[in-house]
Amino acid sequence: MLPDSADVTSVYVVHVPGFHVPRPLGAQQARGHLPCFLPAVSRDAQKKMGAEVRSWRIHRRTGHTFAQLARFMNPIVRGWIQYYGAFYPSALRPFLQRINAYLLRWIRRNYKRLAGYRKARTCLQGITQRYPGMFAHWRLCRTIWGAG
Structure with missing residues (x-):
């Protein structure tokens, strides 16, 4: 019974x-x-990952190239995707979109001609189309948080 x-x-x-x-x-x-x-990634795990990404201060690394940022970030983000995205990868989407927002801030700060939001967003979208494998998280999410 x-x-x-x-x-x-x-x-x-x-x-x-x-x-x-x-x-x-x-x-x-x-x-x-x-x-x-x-199972999906827990809120506590998302907070810890978010704190880790914030501690990198990506937008302040203006001396680095995009490829250097990718070499630094990819092993860590790939591990998170493999562990937390094994069963429910779409639950990671908001977090991965936030990483893209940090990359957008880096572009706006590093290239003064791309200081405007729309120009920088267009540039980031072009990079994601030309080099889809540059960042590990781009295979799951290429959009930007808050971009609609």
């Missing part, structure tokens, strides 16, 4: 460090569907 639907939820909740496993909807339980395993 199967346990109550409330017990089914408690039996199938999985705790994995750095992941958030959403609880199934009550309607799915009532129809007899068991909860699925679809």
